[in-house]
Amino acid sequence: MSAPVIPSSLQIYNSYVEDPIWQGNFTVIWCSGLAITIAVSLPSLILSLRHGRSFKGITGISESTGYRSVSSDDNKSLPAPGSPQSRRLVGAWNALVSQTYWSPPKLELNLGQIIVLSAYLAAVLVCIIKDAPLISNPNRAGFLALAQFPVVFLFATKNSILSLLLGPGNGYEKLNFMHRMAGRTMFLGGCIHGALWIRNHLQYGLPILGPQKETSGVASLALLGIIVLTSLRPVRRLFYECFFLVHVLTYVAFFVTICYHTMYASPWIFPPLAFYGADVLMRLLxxxxxxxxxxxxxxxxxxxxxxxxxxxxxxxxxxxxxxxxxxxxxxxxxxxxxxxxxxxxxxxxxxxxxxxxxxxxxxxxxxxxxxxxxxxxxxxxxxxxxxxxxxxxxxxxxxxxxxxxxxxxxxxxxxxxxxxxxxxxxxxxxxxxxxxxxxxxxx
Ligand SMILES: Cc1cc2nc3c(=O)[nH]c(=O)nc-3n(C[C@H](O)[C@H](O)[C@H](O)COP(=O)(O)OP(=O)(O)OC[C@H]3O[C@@H](n4cnc5c(N)ncnc54)[C@H](O)[C@@H]3O)c2cc1C
Missing domain, CATH: 2.40.30.10 (Translation factors)
Known part of the structure; x- marks a missing residue:
């Protein structure tokens, strides 16, 4: 006799099985977006490789011994113009792309960046909300907050493989807007997760502080709040050094508390450590x-x-x-x-x-x-x-x-x-x- 099958409507939502799948879905989405961006940048990367611009300065500023070889002048020449047809094509493409550089006043973001950020936010929200019983079990939002770690660090480091793949001119200062967005969506996920669990605890008369899980959760959310609030533009503008010090100290503390809060955090800490390690190594050079x-x-x-x-x-x-x-x-x-x-x-x-x-x-x-x-x-x-x-x-x-x-x-x-x-x-x-x-x- 086969075991009875529980109808799906009566099955209890197992967040520890379902939610990691959504972390995976989200990771596939942003990695695909990144892969498309790299593919679009490929022609300009190849061109810059040909003109010796791509890896210029990868090991830092250099000092010649006073001797200048003839080949050092190789990339001095102006790039050869292509055929009229290819130039017209490149011109049309550039004219199209140039529309995305328009910036609405005061926002300090251009149209292209706004589109990317909106798509990113939509992906995060869909992955948090889709088929998730958030009121009874808001873990999905917490899982999605953890899935932001690689994005936060990939776009934060001064030296990253991404800058190299996107070609010259795509340094950390141009990619940093994604770091800020991923940090904020991590906070958003943390807030949904924390606020709904607090509501749940109040409903059933459970303690919000005291047990290890709850205390470390509240501490993690508080640290994340400090990181986000001290990174707002006015604070960065007025107290840059202060912002930088608080940022570094609080993210280290956040790493530790989040690992105490959930065992599901530790795998998400490794990509940031790898990105950060690579950054430090490159900087040493x-x-x-x-x-x-x-x-x-x-x-x-x-x-x-x-x-x-x-x-x-x-x-x-x-x-x-x-x-x-x-x-x-x-x-x-x-x-x-x-x-x-x-x-x-x-x-x-x-x-x-x-x-x-x-x-x-x-x-x-x-x-x-x-x-x-x-x-x-x-x-x-x-x-x-x-x-x-x-x-x-x-x-x-x-x-x-x-x-x-x-x-x-x-x-x-x-x-x-x-x-x-x-x-x-x-x-x-x-x-x-x-x-x-x-x-x-x-x-
Ligand atoms: C990519 C880039 C290139 C720049 N190039 C030049 C340049 O060629 N000539 C020039 O005069 N200025 C340049 N600046 C601006 C210059 O970095 C700031 O004016 C300088 O750091 C201000 O420091 P402060 O302590 O005098 O002023 P603060 O009052 O501390 O800061 C004034 C502004 O500079 C920003 N700032 C302060 N410290 C830093 C820091 N360590 N890193 C990033 N931003 C900081 C603050 O957010 C604030 O908006 C550049 C900035 C950037 C991001």
């Missing part, structure tokens, strides 16, 4: 300690010329700079390299030059320090081409840059404002030099 000369143009701008840097970056990329002055050793700030590498630069005195506009406390302290040092050494330095201050700096990078090679276009219009001019100057330096070296008699 990219750190450089160099001498630099600081020159304050006025009270608003400090120029930083880093010595012995000859190659290993593309025009428009930025570095994270730590200047060893006063008590500011623990701070590093992103600054765009406003010159092309010497082999591509038309400056009379090329090199790695950065400009820091006085914006907040670090840039102001740097400017004040430089002005003071300049004053102190003015008499002595005057004979050596103007007053300046000598310091040690630490470079981490290069990162980011332009996703398109401007050398491939006949006409280029550059528009810049504020400190964004550094990005534009680097690109201008690059294309002018490449034009001059290809058409030496036409200027």
């Amino acid at each position: 990219r750190y450089r300690i160099k001498d630099a000369t600081l020159t304050a143009q006025d009270a608003h701008m400090t120029l930083i010329r880093v010595h012995s840097c000859d190659d290993g970056w593309l025009a428009g990329q930025h570095v994270r700079l730590r200047v060893f002055f006063s008590n500011r050793v623990f701070e590093s700030h992103p600054l765009t390299i406003l010159s092309a590498p010497p082999s591509h630069s038309c400056l009379s005195s090329p090199g790695l030059i950065l400009g820091a506009r006085t914006n907040g406390d670090w840039t102001r302290a740097l400017n004040n320090y430089t002005l003071k040092e300049q004053e102190r050494s003015q008499v002595h330095e005057k004979s050596e081409g103007g007053p300046s201050a000598l310091v040690h700096v630490m470079l981490d990078g290069p990162y980011g840059g332009s996703s398109i090679d401007l050398g491939g276009y006949e006409s280029v219009l550059l528009v810049a404002g504020g400190s964004g001019v550094a990005f534009t100057l680097g690109l201008l330096d690059d294309i002018v030099e490449r034009w001059v070296s290809c058409h030496p008699y036409q200027l």
Whole structure:
């Protein structure tokens, strides 16, 4: 006699069997989206590989020995224009894609990013809600919160395989919006899970604090809340260093408490550890300690010329700079390299030059320090081409840059404002030099 089969309507929902399946479904969805994006970026990746732009600077800024081989000028030439038909096709495609760069005022996101974020949010919500008896068992939301871990870390790390696969110009600063979104959806999942379990406990008169499961759950949700609230834009704007410190300390604490809360968390901790480990390893390859000369143009701008840097970056990329002055050793700030590498630069005195506009406390302290040092050494330095201050700096990078090679276009219009001019100057330096070296008699 066969065992009686319980009708599906009478079966008790087994969240520990059903919900991991939805974690898997969600992972398949975002991985497929990523695979499509990488596939779409493939032609530009291949093109940039051909022009030697893709892996430029992967091991950091380099210093030549003074000898410049002929082959170092290989990628200096302007890319050969394709056939008129292929150029028209590329032009039409670029015109279409350019629509996604439109940004609604104040949002600091473009249309393309808004579409991606909406699709991501929809996928998370569907995976949380679909066929889940959330009121009686809100575990699905918690499971989906855990499934955000790989996304949060993949898009947070400064050095990731993703930036390499998407080609030049897709650095951490462009991908970071996904990190923020995944962090918020993790919080959303945590809130649904926590709030509904609290409701459930109140209904049946069960303690909300005390038992290990409940206490660690409330602690995890509180930590996640702190991470999300201290990462909001106004906090990042006004108290960046504070935000950064709280962020690092709280996510480590969150890792520990969530592993106490549920044994289903530990497998989701491994991808973040792998991404973070790879990031740290790559950074070790990219750190450089160099001498630099600081020159304050006025009270608003400090120029930083880093010595012995000859190659290993593309025009428009930025570095994270730590200047060893006063008590500011623990701070590093992103600054765009406003010159092309010497082999591509038309400056009379090329090199790695950065400009820091006085914006907040670090840039102001740097400017004040430089002005003071300049004053102190003015008499002595005057004979050596103007007053300046000598310091040690630490470079981490290069990162980011332009996703398109401007050398491939006949006409280029550059528009810049504020400190964004550094990005534009680097690109201008690059294309002018490449034009001059290809058409030496036409200027
Ligand atoms: C990719 C990138 C490239 C940049 N290039 C240049 C450049 O070439 N020239 C230039 O003058 N400025 C540049 N900036 C801005 C520059 O990094 C900030 O002005 C500087 O870090 C401000 O530090 P602060 O302590 O003086 O000001 P704060 O008052 O602490 O901060 C002012 C603003 O800078 C942001 N900020 C502060 N510290 C950091 C940090 N460590 N990392 C990221 N953002 C931070 C804050 O969120 C805030 O919006 C760039 C920023 C980015 C993200």
